[in-house]
Amino acid sequence: MRAGDVIATNDPWQGSGHIYDINVMRPVFKGERLIGYTMSITHLPDIGGLGFSATARQVFEEGLRIPVWRIVEQGQVDHKLFDLIAANVRTPAQTLGDLHSNIACNEVGGRLLLEFMAEAGLDDLEAIADAIVESSEQAIRGKIAEMPDGVYRSTFDIEGVHAPVRLACAVHIQGDAVEIDFDGTSAAVDVAINVPLAYAKAFAVYTFKCITVPGLPNNQGCVSPITVRAPSDCILNPLAPRPTGGRHIIGHCVTPLLMGALTQAVPGEVQADSGMLNLVNVQGKNDRDREVSSIFFACGGFGAMNGVDGYPTLPSPTNMTGVPIEVWEDLTSMTILRKRLLPDTGGAGRSRGGVGQEIVMRNDSGHPMTLSCLAAMTDFAPRGFLGGSPGSLRRYEINGDAVHPKGRHLLAPGDLLRIVEPGGGGFGPPGERAPERIREDIRQGFVTLEGALRDYGVRIE
Numbered sequence: 001m002r003a004g005d006v007i008a009t010n011d012p013w014q015g016s017g018h019i020y021d022i023n024v025m026r027p028v029f030k031g032e033r034l035i036g037y038t039m040s041i042t043h044l045p046d047i048g049g050l051g052f053s054a055t056a057r058q059v060f061e062e063g064l065r066i067p068v069w070r071i072v073e074q075g076q077v078d079h080k081l082f083d084l085i086a087a088n089v090r091t092p093a094q095t096l097g098d099l100h101s102n103i104a105c106n107e108v109g110g111r112l113l114l115e116f117m118a119e120a121g122l123d124d125l126e127a128i129a130d131a132i133v134e135s136s137e138q139a140i141r142g143k144i145a146e147m148p149d150g151v152y153r154s155t156f157d158i159e160g161v162h163a164p165v166r167l168a169c170a171v172h173i174q175g176d177a178v179e180i181d182f183d184g185t186s187a188a189v190d191v192a193i194n195v196p197l198a199y200a201k202a203f204a205v206y207t208f209k210c211i212t213v214p215g216l217p218n219n220q221g222c223v224s225p226i227t228v229r230a231p232s233d234c235i236l237n238p239l240a241p242r243p244t245g246g247r248h249i250i251g252h253c254v255t256p257l258l259m260g261a262l263t264q265a266v267p268g269e270v271q272a273d274s275g276m277l278n279l280v281n282v283q284g285k286n287d288r289d290r291e292v293s294s295i296f297f298a299c300g301g302f303g304a305m306n307g308v309d310g311y312p313t314l315p316s317p318t319n320m321t322g323v324p325i326e327v328w329e330d331l332t333s334m335t336i337l338r339k340r341l342l343p344d345t346g347g348a349g350r351s352r353g354g355v356g357q358e359i360v361m362r363n364d365s366g367h368p369m370t371l372s373c374l375a376a377m378t379d380f381a382p383r384g385f386l387g388g389s390p391g392s393l394r395r396y397e398i399n400g401d402a403v404h405p406k407g408r409h410l411l412a413p414g415d416l417l418r419i420v421e422p423g424g425g426g427f428g429p430p431g432e433r434a435p436e437r438i439r440e441d442i443r444q445g446f447v448t449l450e451g452a453l454r455d456y457g458v459r460i461e
Helices: 079-086 092-120 126-145 197-211 247-251 254-262 325-332 435-444 449-456
Strands: 006-009 021-030 033-043 069-073 150-158 165-174 177-181 226-229 277-285 291-299 334-342 356-363 369-374 395-398 408-411 416-420
Touching: 006 092, 021 092, 033 092, 069 079, 069 092, 079 092, 126 177, 126 197, 150 254, 165 254, 197 226, 197 247, 197 254, 277 416, 291 325, 291 356, 325 334, 435 449
Parallel strands: 177 226
Antiparallel strands: 006 021, 006 069, 021 033, 150 165, 165 177, 277 291, 277 369, 334 356, 356 416, 369 408, 395 416
């Protein structure tokens, strides 16, 4: 690698788990010396194939798969590759624009890194990097060492496409290290909900960061104390060419799976299940006849924790967000008719789960729109922990009729899509919730008078 080079790939097994993420890396040179790298990863609006969905049967159907490639060489863009990408996607300006943004992002990051080194009088980063990684690892190991040694197991089912999927783990805590084994997890499937091991490992490490030292910046020191294994070609370790487009649907469940195991080790530190993220990918033309490929993000309620109620409609275990509704409406010509919180959807408990929401949108583009739904929690509700009640279920409807939450559907002009987002699970027995907190729930609109009587046995006059 030389100054001005940029390397990229969207290979699911070498990047972040599915073909729709482009991983872009730039070497940073100080004079003639390579001193580090900058990297950015973004979700591309389109990379060809079926488009972002859970319906592909092999990775080949999902779009253009780019091996590790020098997309810029000493400052010169590989225009042949960019022409190839443009010929394979529905929205070339948008897709290539995002890729150029990645390149610019890495350029700015490298410039800022060199400015930092100059300001701090550093010739290289080895010493400071070693110190950060070592102190982070010590902090994580110190917290793990406070946990009781043992083997803690968890198993639960989540919706697949044709049949439920079983997720299982054994968490081995020994001294200041953790081994996580996903043995017992269902085999990989022929639909795009498989999860490359790197993605599953990321959420395993995230879970332990949450209950140890959550404020630490991400670095190798956070990862080193944690070993993750999974059977070959299980749904958490699929082999190519398994499709992985909707890997978040199952991958996000790694965190609640491990939280379930850790209720046995550190019950006061865990979080009940959340309603999780929900994605709807929209493809077609807007009312100005411009090609559209865009994602609508929504989420259910946050899972409750010890002494902490779950927030309404907050994503977990990811931090996705969306553009303002008005921007999305202008881009897609899909009109959001209603967006409201749903009382009584959060699981009852000493701490209450966050409530879900209802979203109704109409296709006002004048063209058919293809919707790809990528959601879970439609048959298995977010679980409550340590006596807490489960949250509500998610569902999709088109013109009042239920549709598959992982399917591709055609939304004709004027058709309505209704999404009901689930509530998060509760924490602790509902009977231990203080009456004044229930009154405040009612005042805020999170619980109804009927819900207070049904779920908590409390009559509020």
